Structure formats: structure tokens, C-alpha cells
Amino acid sequence: MSTPAPCKLKASDYKSKTKPVWCPGCGDYHVLLSFAKAAAQLQLRPEEIAVISGIGCSSRIPAYLNCYGFHGIHGRALPLATGVKVARPDLTVICAGGDGDGFSIGGNHLLHACRRNIDITYVVMDNEVYGMTKGQPSPTTAPDWDSKIAPGGTGVSPFHPLVIALASGANFVARAFSGDPNGTTKILVDAIEHPGFSFVQILSPCVTFRPDQREWKNQVHPSPVTPTTDASQAARRVMTDDGFNIGVLYKGDRDPYRQTVGRNIRIERNIDEEFQL
Amino acid sequence: MSEQAINKDSISIALVGKGGAGVLTAGAILLTAAARCGRYGLLIPAVGPQIRGGESAALLRLGKTPINCLDDHFDVLLGINWQHAERFRTDIPLTADSLVVTDPSAGDVPEFITATGVRIHELEMQALSATVTGGRPNMVALGYVARLAGIPDSALLQAIEKKLAQKGPDSIKASIDCVRLGWDQAASVTAVEIEAVNGTADERWLISGNHAAGLGALRGGIKFAAAYPITPATEILEWLAPRLHDAGGTLVQAEDELASINMAIGASYGGIPSLTATSGPGLSLMIEGLGLAVGAEIPLVVINVMRGGPSTGIPTKPEQSDFNAAVYGLHGDAPHIVVAASSVADCAYTTQWAVHLAEATQAPVIVLSDQFIGQAIAVVDPIANIKFLTQRKLATAIDENFQRYALTADGISPMPLPGMPGGQYTADGLEHTTGATPSGLVDDHVAQLDKRARKIEAFDYGQHWAEIEGDGELAVLTWGSTTNTVREAIGRLANDLKAKIKLISLRLLLPAQPDKMAEALEGVQRLIVIEQNHSGQLYHFLRSWYDLPGDVASIHRPGPSVFRPGEIAAKLRDWSDQ
Numbered sequence: 014m015s016t017p018a019p020c021k022l023k024a025s026d027y028k029s030k031t032k033p034v035w036c037p038g039c040g041d042y043h044v045l046l047s048f049a050k051a052a053a054q055l056q057l058r059p060e061e062i063a064v065i066s067g068i069g070c071s072s073r074i075p076a077y078l079n080c081y082g083f084h085g086i087h088g089r090a091l092p093l094a095t096g097v098k099v100a101r102p103d104l105t106v107i108c109a110g111g112d113g114d115g116f117s118i119g120g121n122h123l124l125h126a127c128r129r130n131i132d133i134t135y136v137v138m139d140n141e142v143y144g145m146t147k148g149q150p151s152p153t154t155a156p157d158w159d160s161k162i163a164p165g166g167t168g169v170s171p172f173h174p175l176v177i178a179l180a181s182g183a184n185f186v187a188r189a190f191s192g193d194p195n196g197t198t199k200i201l202v203d204a205i206e207h208p209g210f211s212f213v214q215i216l217s218p219c220v221t222f223r224p225d226q227r228e229w230k231n232q233v234h235p236s237p238v239t240p241t242t243d244a245s246q247a248a249r250r251v252m253t254d255d256g257f258n259i260g261v262l263y264k265g266d267r268d269p270y271r272q273t274v275g276r277n278i279r280i281e282r283n284i285d286e287e288f289q290l
Numbered sequence: 291m292s293e294q295a296i297n298k299d300s301i302s303i304a305l306v307g308k309g310g311a312g313v314l315t316a317g318a319i320l321l322t323a324a325a326r327c328g329r330y331g332l333l334i335p336a337v338g339p340q341i342r343g344g345e346s347a348a349l350l351r352l353g354k355t356p357i358n359c360l361d362d363h364f365d366v367l368l369g370i371n372w373q374h375a376e377r378f379r380t381d382i383p384l385t386a387d388s389l390v391v392t393d394p395s396a397g398d399v400p401e402f403i404t405a406t407g408v409r410i411h412e413l414e415m416q417a418l419s420a421t422v423t424g425g426r427p428n429m430v431a432l433g434y435v436a437r438l439a440g441i442p443d444s445a446l447l448q449a450i451e452k453k454l455a456q457k458g459p460d461s462i463k464a465s466i467d468c469v470r471l472g473w474d475q476a477a478s479v480t481a482v483e484i485e486a487v488n489g490t491a492d493e494r495w496l497i498s499g500n501h502a503a504g505l506g507a508l509r510g511g512i513k514f515a516a517a518y519p520i521t522p523a524t525e526i527l528e529w530l531a532p533r534l535h536d537a538g539g540t541l542v543q544a545e546d547e548l549a550s551i552n553m554a555i556g557a558s559y560g561g562i563p564s565l566t567a568t569s570g571p572g573l574s575l576m577i578e579g580l581g582l583a584v585g586a587e588i589p590l591v592v593i594n595v596m597r598g599g600p601s602t603g604i605p606t607k608p609e610q611s612d613f614n615a616a617v618y619g620l621h622g623d624a625p626h627i628v629v630a631a632s633s634v635a636d637c638a639y640t641t642q643w644a645v646h647l648a649e650a651t652q653a654p655v656i657v658l659s660d661q662f663i664g665q666a667i668a669v670v671d672p673i674a675n676i677k678f679l680t681q682r683k684l685a686t687a688i689d690e691n692f693q694r695y696a697l698t699a700d701g702i703s704p705m706p707l708p709g710m711p712g713g714q715y716t717a718d719g720l721e722h723t724t725g726a727t728p729s730g731l732v733d734d735h736v737a738q739l740d741k742r743a744r745k746i747e748a749f750d751y752g753q754h755w756a757e758i759e760g761d762g763e764l765a766v767l768t769w770g771s772t773t774n775t776v777r778e779a780i781g782r783l784a785n786d787l788k789a790k791i792k793l794i795s796l797r798l799l800l801p802a803q804p805d806k807m808a809e810a811l812e813g814v815q816r817l818i819v820i821e822q823n824h825s826g827q828l829y830h831f832l833r834s835w836y837d838l839p840g841d842v843a844s845i846h847r848p849g850p851s852v853f854r855p856g857e858i859a860a861k862l863r864d865w866s867d868q
Contacts, residue, residue, distance in 0.1 A: 029714075031727055060711045065556065075716045076728065081708040082716030083559055084728075085552060086582050092516075092549035096556025097708070099542055100514050100564070104708050125545040282536050284508060285672065288495035290325055 024049040027059055029079045034070070040191035040217030040226075041071050044138055047194045048078065048107070051201035055105075062105045065094035067119060069111040070145050071138035071217065088118030091126040091135065098133050099270070105205060106133040113143045116152040116172050123174075127181030130209040131270040134201070137174065137212075138191070140219035140226065148222035174214050175251045179244045179263060184209030186247065186263040190233040191217040196259060203261055209269040216257075229257070236260030298482045300353030301439050302361045304382045305431060307370035309343045312428030315453070317348025318667070319432055323441050323449035324352040325496055325669040328489035332357045332634075333667045336381055337606060338374065345374035349381065352439055354485065356670065358633045358663075358774035362856035364388055365481045367403065368435055370415055370427050371396040375403075380851045384408050389481045391434065393427070411479060418471045424464035433472025438481040442488055443473060495670050499637040499663035500525035502673065503593055504533070506638035507565050509675050510645025512591065513539030514564040516553035518546055518572060521605040522661040523595040526567040547572040551579030551592065558588050559717055561682075561707035563649055567593035570612050571602060573656075577619045583654040584624040584742065586717040587695070587703070589682060590653075591644050596660040596770075598849045607850030608662035610770050611823035616656045617800050617831060623739055625746040627655040628800040632757065632773040634668040639676060640797060643754055646678035651745050652705060658799070662852055663771045688712040693724040697737055701745030746801050755798035755806055762790030763815040764866055767832065769796045772822055772853055779858035787866050799828070802835035816841040818865055820858065824848040 027049040035041050052062060062080040066072035068087035075082025081104075085093045094108035108126075115123055115137045126135065141158075143149040149162045152172035159165055178186050185207040189197040197215060204211035216233065218226035232255075240261040241247050247263035303320070305313040314335050321333045331352040338344035349364075351357050363383045368391040369375055379402050384390070386407035392399050393415045404410070413434055415427035429450075436446045447466060454462050497505070504526050507515075515534060517527045531541040539562070544550035550566045558564040568576065573594045583590045596612045598604025616628045627647050631640040641657050648655040685692065685704035694715040696703045706713025715726040721738060723729045759777070768776050773795040780791045794810050811817065817839050819829040826846040832838060845861055847853075 058711070060709055060714055063560070063708045064716075076718075079714055081706075081714050083556065083586070084716050084718045084720060085555070085586075086578055086719055089548060089552040089579070092544065092552035093556040093559075095542070095549075096514070096516060096553035096558075096564070097560045098556075099540060099553070100557030100562040101560035101708060104560070121545055122549055125549070282533065284505060284533065285495075288497045288501070288505075288672075290322065290492060290494055290496060 022053050022056055022059070024053040027052045027079050029077055031076045033077050034073055036221045038220040039070070040140065040219070041074065041138055043191040043194050044071070044136070044197065044215055044217055045074060045077055047191070047197035047201055048074070050194065050198040051205065054198065054202050055205060057105050061103070062107065063097050063101070064107045064109060065097060066090050066108070067110045067114040068145070069114045069143070071109060071111040072114055074109050088114055089122065090114060091119060091122040094133050095126060095129070095131055098131050107205070108133055108135045110137060112137060112139040112141060112151045112153045116174055120152070123177065124181045127178050127183040127210055127212065129270050130182060130184050130267055132208055132210070134204045134211040134213065136201070136215060138215050138217035139174070140217050140223060142219050142222045144219050144222055173252065175262060176248050178212040179248045179251070182267065183212040184265040184267050184269070185211035185261070187213045187261040188259055189213055189215045190229065190259050191215050192230045193233070193259065200261060207264060209265065209267055233257045233259050236262070240264045242266060298484065299355065300351055300357060300361060301366070301482050301484050302364045303350045303352070303366040303368070303435050303439060304347055304364045305368050305370070305435070306345065306347040306372070306375050306378055306382070307428070308373045309337070309340060309346050311346070311370040312426055313346055313348045313370060316428040316432040317350055319446070319449045319453045320350060320436055320439070320441070321352070321667060321669065322453060322496060323436060323446040324439065325491060325494050326448055327442055327445040327487045328491040329353060329487060330356045330669045332360070334360065334662070335665060336378060338377060345377060347378050347381065358668065359778055360852060360854060362854045366391065366435060366438055368431050369393070369396060369399070370431055372400050375400055383854070389479070413472065413475055415472070419468050422464050422467045422471070424460060425468045426465070429465045429468035430472035433469035434476045436469070437473050437476035438479060440484040440487060493672060495672055496667060497634060497670060497673070498525060498665060498667045499631065499634040499659055500595065500665060501529045502634055502637035503567070503631070503641045503657070503659060503664070504529040505673070506641030507591065507645060508533060508537065509638070510642040510678070511563045511649070511680055512565045512645055513537065514554065514557035514562045515541040515566060516544045516550040516557070517541070517566045517568065518544050518550050520569045520572045522597055522665050523567045523569045523593065525665065526593060526595070547575035548579065551576040554590055555579060555583050555588050558590055563589065563645060565591040565593065565645070567595070569595050569597050569605070570599045570615070573612060573615055573619070577615070580626065580654050581620045581622060581624050582719045584620065584626055585719045585721070587652040587705070587742070588717065589648040589651070591641070591648050591655050591657060593641060593657045593659060595664040596658060604850045606661065608660040608771065608852060609823060609849035610660060610772065610821050611827065611848065612658060613799065613823065613827035613831070616658055623743070625743045626653050626800065627651065627746060627798070628658065629655060629797055630658040630770045630799055631663060632770055632795050632797065634663050634666055635670045635673050637663060638673045642676060643678065646680040647749070649680045649682045650702070651749055652682065652702060653746060658770060660771050685710065685713050694726040695722060695724045695738060695741070697724060697741050700748055701741045701743070751798050751803065755796070755803050756810065757795040757797065758810050759793040760790060761813070762792045763813060764789050765792040765794055765811065765814040765817050766820055766862070767794045767796070767817055768820045769799060769828060772820055775853040775855050775858055776820055778855040779862055782855060782859045783862060787863070789866055791862065791866070804836055807836050811839060814839055816843070818843040818845060818862070820845045822847065822849055822853060
């Protein structure tokens with residue numbers, strides 16, 4: 014079958030007409046842009062991308078893209094994305110969401126998605142706060158951050174998503190900053206192209222409930238070292254850095270999850286025969 | 291020596307022993323042998339909560355006609371040993387006519403057994419098996435009870451060779467030698483007069499309800515399953531895993547039930563017919579996911595093999611107490627479909643139908659089975675493959691005005707699959723417009739609620755909605771595995787009662803079918819609803835959804851003991867006399 018040579022796709026071809034619900038100045042706008050640029054750079058067909066999310070401000074992203082999307086339920090983006098990718102290995106599957114969705118209510122799924130190493134890219138837009146419910150601490154919030162639900166702070170240590178991802182077996186681990194769309198685009202391209210489960214934490218400021226995060230743009234800096242294939246070295250680096258190192262931290266070579274759906278190998282079995290005496 | 295004998299169409303045999311004694315192996319061989327010589331039968335494996343070394347029992351009923359429920363009592367109880375046999379007290383009802391077979395080396399027969407005045411025979415299972423190199427007491431027991439059940443030795447030997455083929459010739463020889471020793475000991479004993487059989491039945495199947503559900507799923511076209519292990523549903527998953535693989539599909543073992551239902555939804559969104567299977571606690575965890583499948587309109591099958599509830603409840607025993615969770619569990623107005631399998635074989639048919647319904651309506655379908663039919667192994671006639679025209683309505687002509695959730699006459703909107711150019715949309719649990727954009731507006735909400743209700747209510751469920759047998763002014767309305775017990779009870783009363791009793795067994799629990807029910811109840815003056823739960827869940831549902839005759843009674847009691855035909859027959863007799 015011959016297909017006409019497709020026109021070169023631009024970043025704008027990946028955006029839908031739906032207007033985001035995000036606040037002016039939200040870091041997620043830049044993540045949306047970076048994603049569109051990454052898809053254009055890879056020249057992926059929009060209909061061959063599935064963007065899967067849970068619930069939260071950042072989880073609204075599928076509707077703003079001109080791709081297939083699924084805005085599921087709170088915390089379950091990774092299982093939903095897992096089902097899509099296992100059933101349809103031909104698709105490029107991106108899972109996206111926030112720190113509450115991915116690290117709190119959906120925390121268990123992160124461990125197992127890393128471990129399973131299915132070929133999907135998981136993007137967490139981390140703003141260390143629940144924005145949609147108007148300002149509660151998340152698993153990445155500092156212990157002394159004051160809020161109505163936890164006056165004076167939670168007193169609870171934050172969760173370290175990159176270390177957890179490394180320990181759980183993610184095959185690609187990176188940190189990006191939404192305010193650097195070109196750098197984020199590059200990391201997303203790298204993450205999508207890397208086989209297996211790619212985990213990208215994008216520091217994405219919430220200007221409404223965490224105005225202090227406007228300072229992030231002055232705090233982030235490119236990682237001084239090149240990505241390693243040694244998970245323990247990567248874990249040491251990320252546990253001792255200042256939390257603002259931006260770049261690809263780890264690239265593993267673990268075999269991705271074995272795909273069986275859609276294989277052409279079919280073993281003919283007469284199922285009925287099994288039950289005969 | 292002549293014993294008091296009772297002529298019966300079936301014989302019920304219970305084998306008990308501590309874990310490792312091999313009663314389930316002996317029971318499985320006995321069932322296979324019975325099937326080989328043309329009998330029908332049912333084997334209920336009963337085990338304690340221990341993984342190894344607990345007590346176990348094989349509850350068998352063998353007979354001339356298809357058997358789908360246990361009898362009132364056991365004709366034979368054989369104990370290889372009696373440790374912990376007490377816990378089977380309610381599973382193994384006995385009468386003075388029952389024959390109890392005990393090994394003198396196993397100590398006294400427990401008092402709860404002797405209290406019923408049973409006849410006791412001694413069989414030296416340990417001592418006899420010790421005379422055979424590699425011999426085991428359970429095979430002595432097998433030879434003994436097979437002869438009592440009128441099974442020809444040729445069928446028995448064939449069954450042993452098949453069942454133990456993997457263990458090698460030495461093991462088979464030892465087993466056969468032991469079986470012969472037991473067989474000889476039964477020469478002068480009669481349990482019940484049972485017609486001798488010599489026929490063969492090569493056409494028959496041996497199948498459990500859980501495997502039948504798996505078969506129905508495969509026949510229906512399921513290619514993806516995601517699930518978390520749970521008693522008593524795990525056999526469905528273990529059976530499906532390699533077979534899905536061979537069919538070009540897969541089964542993913544999820545980290546929990548929240549994940550498994552969402553994986554299945556994701557796979558189905560991708561266009562692959564998908565399923566998960568669980569039991570009560572897992573169903574509770576899946577409820578939010580079911581709502582997502584309703585709202586986003588994703589076809590999905592959830593098999594729920596019911597066990598005693600609430601909470602962890604009684605995992606290894608049946609109950610019909612998840613009706614409310616399946617029908618009412620979802621938040622919001624969430625139209626979906628609930629169907630129930632009524633027998634081991636019907637697990638295949640109903641599951642296959644469920645796949646068809648899910649794919650056709652783009653909605654979740656819950657299949658209710660239970661531990662009794664799920665884990666029972668039955669001799670059945672081959673289960674026909676009903677080839678439903680299962681077709682998901684896919685978007686074929688996609689133009690720029692395409693609307694994923696378009697308001698159609700039948701409520702079913704053409705669905706694009708990822709990969710189809712121009713069909714891009716975001717499936718959403720948020721309320722949405724016809725174009726799949728999130729919306730909180732009343733018009734959109736009402737239009738989508740109406741559409742989702744319409745597609746479920748207007749669907750043509752045909753004659754599959756219920757099994758209706760007989761006619762009369764009295765009717766029993768029931769569902770699920772209780773159907774078989776009710777059927778047998780009605781059969782026993784056929785010649786006794788002045789009035790005839792009609793049986794209506796619902797396969798389609800939700801949505802309600804008031805018109806079809808009105809037709810089924812035409813001429814019925816009095817109705818009785820029978821179900822195995824504490825609160826009469828179906829009864830209350832019927833009262834709210836159906837116009838019923840003026841006189842409606844309800845029989846409902848919880849598990850873990852299943853209904854027995856005599857229990858139902860006695861209640862029906864009292865009721866019909868009122």
C-alpha cells in the first residue's frame with residue numbers, strides 16, 4: 014500500500030483547540046509546549062500517540078493535545094497507560110500527571126510501573142502542592158510548609174521520586190524544569206526514544222499556591238555530570254544534590270516488558286479438547 | 291451380608307483427611323471414572339484456610355442425570371483420618387442411613403458423626419496400603435468407594451492412568467494395587483442401590499465453573515486480562531494466562547485491583563476486548579474504575595466470583611451477597627449491566643454473553659458467579675459455542691465534525707481507536723460534551739446521562755435475560771447457583787403438590803426487564819424469591835423495579851452452607867400450602 018508523503022508536522026499540530034484551565038503563569042503551559050515540540054521533533058503521528066493521565070491540574074494535559082488521550086481517575090494513570098501500551102504496542106504512550114496523583118494516591122503504581130519496565134514515558138509535573146483542591150501539601154512538600162490542612166507544616170519528610178524510581182527499576186530517569194522548554198523538549202525526546210519505562214520529573218511551579226516557586230528559575234542548573242548506567246551511582250548523585258540539578262540522570266539497559274498482544278505468533282489450541290475426558 | 295439399601299438416582303460421597311492425605315486426588319479420579327462410564331457428577335473441593343497440611347474434603351455426587359447441586363445428605367463419608375474433620379460438620383450432613391468408613395488406626399470416629407446414628411465400617415487403609423511398595427491410603431479408599439458407587443473397575447483404571455500419567459508407571463502400578471485392595475474390601479457392602487453402568491461417554495466434558503468462565507471469555511473474544519490473585523477467582527486467571535498468550539493476547543498480573551481494572555480499561559480503550567476477574571473485596575476496590583468505564587464508555591467485563599462477605603468474610607465459601615455491590619455500588623447515576631451465571635456450564639455461556647454485551651454497549655458488564663459453581667468440577671455435556679455477533683461500533687467515517695459522544699438513537703456512539711487519523715479525543719471520567727470536552731453544564735450532563743441510560747435500557751437482551759421452566763400459578767424467582775437447588779426441589783415436589791411451580795432464574799440482573807418479567811409472570815398468583823444472602827438483596831431490588839403479584843414471599847439465608855434441595859422443597863411445600 015502506498016501512502017502519500019506526509020507534510021512535516023509542526024509543534025502546533027499537536028495542540029488542540031481546548032483552552033487550558035491552568036492559572037496564568039502555571040509551569041504546565043511550558044510542559045505542554047515542550048511536549049508538542051518533542052513530538053514534532055520525533056515526527057510522531059498525532060493519532061499514534063496516547064497521552065494518559067489521572068486527576069489534578071497537570072492531568073488535564075491530554076485534552077490540550079491533538080493526540081488520543083485518556084483522563085482517568087485519581088492516581089490510576091499508570092495502570093491505564095500500562096493497559097493501553099500492552100494492548101497496543103504500536104502506540105507511543107505518554108503518561109502524565111502531578112505529584113499528588115503519582116506519588117500519593119498512585120504511589121504504589123509508580124513502584125510497579127518502574128519494575129515492570131513497559132515502554133512508556135511517565136512525566137510528573139511536580140509543584141509540591143495539591144493545586145486543584147487549593148493548596149494542600151503533597152508527598153514532595155517540605156515538612157515546614159504552612160497550609161490550612163497542616164498548620165505549621167506536616168513535619169513529614171518529603172518523598173524522593175527519582176531515588177524511588179531508580180530503586181524500583183525505571184530504565185530512564187531524568188529531572189527537567191518547565192521554565193526551560195528547550196531543555197525539557199530534549200529530555201522528553203530522549204525519554205520517549207529510550208526503551209522501557211522512562212521517568213521524568215519536571216519541576217513545574219504553581220504560582221498560585223506556591224509563589225515561592227517563582228524562584229526556581231534562579232535555582233535550577235544543568236547537571237554537571239553525564240548520565241550513568243549505574244543505578245547506585247545515580248541514586249548517590251541525586252540523594253546528595255540540591256534538588257535542582259536538571260538533566261538525564263540514568264539510562265539503563267534492562268529489557269522492556271515482553272509484549273505479547275498483537276504478535277503474529279499464535280499457537281493453535283483446540284480449547285474444547287482440554288475438557289474432554 | 292445384606293445392608294439396608296435405598297434406591298436413588300444419585301450417590302453422595304464425602305472423602306475427608308488432613309492435607310496431603312490425597313482426598314482431592316481420589317475424588318478427582320472417582321469423578322473422572324464416573325464420567326467415563328456415562329455418569330454425571332459434581333466434585334466440590336473443600337479446604338481449610340491453611341495452605342498446606344490443613345484439612346480437606348472432596349464432596350462428590352454422582353448420578354444418571356446432570357448434577358449441579360449437592361444432595362441433602364451424604365450416603366458415604368470416608369475418613370482417611372479425622373483430624374479437624376469437625377470443621378466440615380455443616381458441609382457433610384449425615385443420617386442414620388449414612389455409611390461411615392473409618393480406618394481403625396485413625397482412632398475413634400468423632401462424636402459429631404456417631405451422634406447421627408450412622409453405620410460404621412472399618413477399612414484398614416493405612417495397613418493395606420503399607421503392603422504395597424509406594425502405596426497410599428487414599429487409593430485404597432478410592433477403590434472402596436468406587437465399588438460402592440457402582441463404577442466399573444475398567445473405567446476406574448482408565449481414570450487412574452490418565453490422572454497419574456505424569457507420575458510414572460511405578461506410581462500408577464502402586465495406585466492400582468491399592469485400589470484393588472480397597473475394591474475387594476467393598477465386596478459385601480452396600481451404600482445405596484445404584485444402577486450399575488457400563489457405558490462410555492466420550493462426548494462428556496469435565497470442567498470447573500472458573501475454567502468455564504475463562505472458556506466463555508476466550509470464545510467471546512477477550513484478548514487482554516489484568517487481575518490480582520484472589521480466592522475463589524484465581525483459577526480463572528491461571529487458566530487464562532497461557533491461553534491468552536497463545537491466542538496472541540496477554541494477562542498482566544497487576545499490583546492490586548485498582549490497577550487491574552484500570553489496565554483492562556486502558557487495553558479496551560485501545561480496542562482490545564478486555565476483562566478482569568475478582569471476588570468481593572476486589573470488586574469493592576474496582577468500583578471507582580467501573581464508574582470510569584461507564585462515564586468514558588469503555589467496554590469491560592468484570593467477573594466477580596462471590597464468597598462470604600462483608601470484608602474478608604469467608605473466602606472459601608459461597609454466598610450471593612454481592613448483588614447490591616454489583617447493582618448499586620457505583621456512585622452517581624451509572625448505568626451498567628450485571629449478569630449472573632447459574633451453573634458450572636453456564637459460567638461459559640454467561641461470560642461469553644457478557645463480552646458481547648460489553649463490546650456492543652461500550653459499557654462495563656459485571657458477571658456474578660460464586661465459589662460453589664466457580665470451584666466445583668462437573669461432568670457436563672459439551673458446552674455449545676453460541677457465536678454472538680460481537681461487534682464494537684467503531685468510527686469508520688471520521689470527518690472534522692466527528693463527535694465521540696454523539697447523541698444517537700440507540701445511545702451507542704461510534705468509537706474511534708487510537709491510530710485512526712482524525713478520531714483523536716480524550717476519553718474522560720469528567721462529564722463531557724458530545725465532542726468529549728469536559729463540561730459542567732446541565733444540558734451536557736443530562737444529554738450524556740440520558741444517552742448512557744438509553745444504550746443500556748434499549749438494548750435487546752433477547753431470550754437470554756432469564757431461564758424460564760414450567761408453568762403454574764406459583765412461581766419461584768431465583769438467580770445464580772441457587773437455581774440448580776431450586777430446580778431439583780421443584781422436581782421432587784412435582785408429584786406431591788396440587789399446584790405446579792414455575793421456575794424463573796434471572797441471568798440479567800441489571801438493567802431490569804419489566805416487560806419481559808410481566809410476560810413471564812402472566813397467570814402467576816403467588817411468587818417466592820429465593821437467594822443465598824442475609825438481607826434478601828434480590829427481593830428488595832425486585833420490589834422496587836417490577837410489578838409483582840400481590841403475594842410475594844422471600845427465602846433468604848446467608849452462606850457458607852449452600853442450600854440443599856430438601857431444605858428448599860420443605861419451604862416450598864409449606865409456602866404452597868398456605
